[in-house]
Amino acid sequence: MTALQVIFLATAAMILFSAWMVVTRRNLVHAALYLVLTLFGVAVLFVLLEATFLAVVQVLIYIGAIAILMIFAIMLTRRVASDDTVVANHNAGWAAMLAVLVFSSLVIIMGAWSQFTTFASPLTRPGVPSNELGQEIVAELGQSLVDPDAYVIPFEVASVLLLAALIGAIVVAWQKDK
Amino acid sequence: MEIWDQLGEWLANLIKTILGALNLPLDWNIVVLKLIGVVTVATFGLLLVILLTWIERKVAARFQDRFGPNRAGPFGLLQAIADMIKLITKEDITPSGADKIAFNIAPILGVVSVLLIWAVIPFSSVWFGTEINVGVLYIAAVGSFGVISILMAGWSSNNKYALLGAFRSVAQLVSYEVPLFLTLLVPVLLGRTMGVNGIVKAQDTWFVILAPLPALIFFISSLAEIGRTPFDLLEAESEIVAGFHIEYSGMKYAMFMAGEFLHAFTIAVLTAILFFGGWQGPGAAEFPLLGLIYLFAKSFVFYFLVIWIRTTLPRVRIDHMLAFNWKFLTPLSLVLLMVTALLEKAFEADALRIPVLFGANLLVLIITVQILRIVSKRQQRELKTFEPRPVAVPPPAEEVSA
Secondary structure, eight states: OOHHHHHHHHHHHHHHHHHHHHHHOSSHHHHHHHHHHHHHHHHHHHHHTTOHHHHHHIIIIIIIIIIHHHHHHHHHSTTTSSTTOOOOOTTHHHHHHHHHHHHHHHHHHHHHSTTTTSOOOOOOBTTBOHHHHHHHHHHHHHHHHTOTTTTHHHHHHHHHHHHHHHHHHHHHHOOSOO | OHHHHHHHHHHHHHHHHHHHHHTOOHHHHHHHHHHHHHHHHHHHHHHHHHHHHHHHHHHHHHHTTOOOSOSSSGGGTTHHHHHHHHHHHSOOOOOTTOOHHHHHHHHHHHHHHHHHHGGGOBSSSSOBSOOOTTHHHHHHHHHHHHHHHHHHHHHHTTOHHHHHHHHHHHHHHHHHHHHHHHHHHHHHHHHTOSOHHHHHHTOSSOHHHHOHHHHHHHHHHHHHHTTOTTSOTTSOTTTSSOSTTTTOOHHHHHHHHHHHHHHHHHHHHHHHHHHSOTTOSTTTTTOHHHHHHHHHHHHHHHHHHHHHHHHHSOOOOHHHHHHIIIIIIHHHHHHHHHHHHHHHHHTTTOTTHHHHHHHHHHHHHHHHHHHHHHHHHHHHHHHHTOOOOOOOOOOOHHHHHO
C-alpha cells in the first residue's frame, strides 16, 4: 500500500466513525464536537486530493463558522445540553432508507464510470508551472464569480440574501422603545 | 555562512543515511520527511515560549520599575525552566462532573491552533514549513480551532463561570475576526497572491507604507484576538478570578498560557510578515540566515510593543470594546479595503502607486478623525441635556418612628 492509501483509509475510517457518533450521541455538545471532527476529516480528504483552497475553506466556513454557531446555540439553549436528549424520532427509518438509497446509487453510478479505478494524473496546464497552478485556479475561481458569462448572478443573489439576513438580524435585535 | 551550509548538508546526509537503512518505499520517505518537518517547526514554536515568558517578565518588570526574575541563572534566564518543573509537578485536578475527554483535549487544541499558524510562516527566502497557495486563508482558518478549544474548555469544566467566560471569549474572538480578516485581505490585494511567502516577496516597498491604517487595524484586532490588554477583560485578574480556564491547574493551565504567549508572538510575526516585509532586508535573498535575523528583529519589536501596551494601557469596558469593533474598526476596514482595491487597480503599474495609496490612507484618517470629532461633540451635547436624576431623600420622620 502506498502512503497516500494508508492516510486515506485512516481518514475515511475517522470520518465514518465520527459521523456515526454524531447521529448516535445523546449529548448534543458531544454530537457537535464529533461533527467538527467529521468536517475536519473531509478537509483532510481535500488536502489529499491537492485541493488546498477547498480544504482551507472547508475548515474556515464549516468549522470556523457553522460548527461554532451550532455549539453556541446548543449551549445557550436551556436543558438541551444534557444527556437525556432523544436523538431519534419516527422519521429515523425513512432517513436511513434514503441514505442507503443515495449511497447505493452513487456507488452504482461511480462504478459504471470507466475511470473509477484508475489513478488520475496530476493536474497540469500548458504554460503554467506546477507550483503556480494552484494560485492560477484560485484566481480563475474568483474571476468566474464576477464574470457575466459565469456565476455573477448566483453570486449577486447570494449577496442580496446575506444582506437581507444581516438587516433582518438588526431589525430583530433593535430595541423599539428607546 | 559556509558553516551553515555544511551543517545543513550534514543533516541532509544523516537523514538520507537513516532513511536508506530503513529501506522504506519512496512515498513513505516523503511522509517521514514531512513528519520531521512538522516536529521541527512545532518544537521550535514551543521552545520559543520558554524565551518569551522570560522576555515578557523582564520587560514588564522594567516598565513597572522592578528587576524581574534575576535569581535563577544569569539574568534569571533559567527562571522559565524552574517554572516549568514547578508546573509539571503540580497536582492535576479534574473537577467532579467534568467531561473528561473534552476537558483534556481542550488545552492541547488551544496550543495546536497556534502552532498550526507556524506551518506557513516563511522564516527566510528558502526556509518555511510549507508553502501553500492559500496561506493567508489558512491562517484565518486554523484560528477557528482556538475558538473550539475555548468552547470545549468552558463547557467541559462543569462550572457555570467557566462557561460564561468561554461565551465572553468566543464573542470577542468572533467579532474581532471581522476587521482582522478584512485587513488580512489588504496585503493579499497588494501582493496579488494568497501565499504568505509570495506576499513577503512582493514587498519591495513594505506594505505598511502602502497601507498604514490597515496595518494598524490588523495589529489592534490581533491584540483583541489574543485577549491581551486593553482587551483582556475576559480574564481580568483584578476583577474576576479567571475566564474559561478557571478549572484548569498545573500543566493543562500552563498549556493555555503557553498557547497565549506563543499567540502573542505569532501576531507580532504576522504583522512583520504581512506589513513590514518579513525576511526582506539588504542581502536577505542571498543569505537565508540574514532573513531569519531580520524577521525575528522585526517580530521582537512588535512583541515589545505588545508588552508595552499590556503594561501601560488600562482595560476597556465591554460595551466600549464591542462598540469600538462594530462601529469603528469594521466600517473603517471595509472602507479601506474598497479604497485600496480601487486605487491599486487604477494605479497598477504606475510610479504614483505608492504616494497615491499612502495619500488615500492619510485622507481616510483625516476624514475618520473629523467624523469622530463630530460624533463626540454630539454625544457631549446629549450628555448635557440629561434629565436631572432624582436625589435620594430621607423618608418622613413619622414613618421611621412607626
